[in-house]
Amino acid sequence: xxxxxxxxxxxxxxxxxxxxxxxxxxxxxxxxxxxxxxxxxxxxxxxxxxxxxxxxxxxxxxxxxxxxxxxxxxxxxxxxxxxxxxxxxxxxxxxxxxxxxxxxxxxxxxxxxxxxxxxxxxxxxxxxxxxxxxxxxxxxxxxxxxxxxxxxxxxxxxxxxxxxxxxxxxxxxxxxxxxxxxxxxxxxxxxxxxxxxxxxxxxxxxxxxxxxxxxxxxxxxxxxxxxxxxxxx
Amino acid sequence: xxxxxxxxxxxxxxxxxxxxxxxxxxxxxxxxxxxxxxxxxxxxxxxxxxxxxxxxxxxxxxxxxxxxxxxxxxxxxxxxxxxxxxxxxxxxxxxxxxxxxxxxxxxxxxxxxxxxxxxxx
Numbered sequence: 622x623x624x625x626x627x628x629x630x631x632x633x634x635x636x637x638x639x640x641x642x643x644x645x646x647x648x649x650x651x652x653x654x655x656x657x658x659x660x661x662x663x664x665x666x667x668x669x670x671x672x673x674x675x676x677x678x679x680x681x682x683x684x685x686x687x688x689x690x691x692x693x694x695x696x697x698x699x700x701x702x703x704x705x706x707x708x709x710x711x712x713x714x715x716x717x718x719x720x721x722x723x724x725x726x727x728x729x730x731x732x733x734x735x736x737x738x739x740x741x742x743x744x745x746x747x748x749x750x751x752x753x754x755x756x757x758x759x760x761x762x763x764x765x766x767x768x769x770x771x772x773x774x775x776x777x778x779x780x781x782x783x784x785x786x787x788x789x790x791x792x793x794x795x796x797x798x799x800x801x802x803x804x805x806x807x808x809x810x811x812x813x814x815x816x817x818x819x820x821x822x823x824x825x826x827x828x829x830x831x832x833x834x835x836x837x838x839x840x841x842x843x844x845x846x847x848x849x850x851x852x853x854x
Numbered sequence: 855x856x857x858x859x860x861x862x863x864x865x866x867x868x869x870x871x872x873x874x875x876x877x878x879x880x881x882x883x884x885x886x887x888x889x890x891x892x893x894x895x896x897x898x899x900x901x902x903x904x905x906x907x908x909x910x911x912x913x914x915x916x917x918x919x920x921x922x923x924x925x926x927x928x929x930x931x932x933x934x935x936x937x938x939x940x941x942x943x944x945x946x947x948x949x950x951x952x953x954x955x956x957x958x959x960x961x962x963x964x965x966x967x968x969x970x971x972x973x974x975x
Contacts, residue, residue, distance in 0.1 A: 648919025651911075737916055745913050746966060774968045776925050781966035796918050 645798035652739040657821040658790055659719065659740075659848035660804070661830060666814035667712045674714050674815065675699060677806025681791065683775035694765040694780075696788040697803060702854060711854050714803070714815075715839070717742055717763040717788035721846030725755035725764065733785075740848055741790050749784040756785060760840050761847075763787050820848060880952045887930040891921045901927075902961075924963060929971045942969035 686693030818827030904922035
């Protein structure tokens with residue numbers, strides 16, 4: 622009830638136009654189902670050699686590896702897709718797609734894989750038993766398993782041996798009114814191929830563009846309802 | 855009057871005598887920042903429950919900026935070493951560790967959670 626009235630107050634005041642993009646929730650306020658955070662990625666602006674989003678993600682999350690690409694934690698993978706008919710290639714970053722109907726949540730035996738009210742899909746590592754069903758269920762290969770003991774973690778991203786992890790859409794930044802580190806890195810060091818926003822807010826840039834322009838979801842046929850949209854593929 | 859005083863004195867003596875049997879409670883490093891999130895007796899008794907409650911509220915419901923954040927415990931209760939570098943809160947002699955060693959509790963929180971406030975190396 623309070624959430625609704627607060628939102629209406631904001632809408633009525635008109636202040637929402639200025640504050641919409643980045644607004645931290647008040648202390649003590651829970652994530653709200655009236656929001657749905659998502660990304661729009663324009664592959665035409667995604668270059669083959671660029672790894673700005675991946676580097677930005679690793680730095681933000683404190684992901685250190687052991688030079689073992691098969692098992693090192695990765696929240697974003699960069700894919701090359703090739704059209705077999707004409708041989709044209711495109712590049713796209715793939716991270717957790719924050720599905721509306723996440724397969725990882727369906728298969729999790731403990732409830733550790735979970736979807737927050739605002740659509741962000743997370744691993745509650747406090748109750749993750751490391752079974753990795755979610756990793757097998759995810760068609761986007763979005764999750765990693767922490768194989769080694771960790772030290773030097775970032776305070777905003779606790780991570781440790783024996784649990785599954787993946788992109789959190791930078792939930793710690795979103796809750797503080799910011800945007801994901803990959804989007805920021807792509808804007809400053811890349812070509813600004815990524816747009817972040819609230820898909821349920823009809824006035825947001827992302828919702829307006831998704832309404833006006835053709836966008837695709839990868840493996841849309843699976844019907845999982847990803848919150849990450851792509852253009853140009 | 856004197857009887858009461860004697861009684862009280864006697865009581866105090868037995869209390870101190872009893873305390874001397876247990877291993878002396880180790881001194882805890884001083885906290886930085888303001889007051890704790892609750893009074894010390896409450897904290898001693900209830901902090902484990904507070905933290906468990908908080909972790910579900912924050913992670914699963916997205917509630918931030920409220921009382922018993924583990925990040926905040928570390929911010930106030932971790933210390934800097936003689937070299938001015940932050941000491942991991944799990945190191946011997948540090949706040950949580952000292953008392954937990956005394957009471958034989960072994961929470962695993964810091965296998966994942968950062969042991970210092972700063973951007974760790």
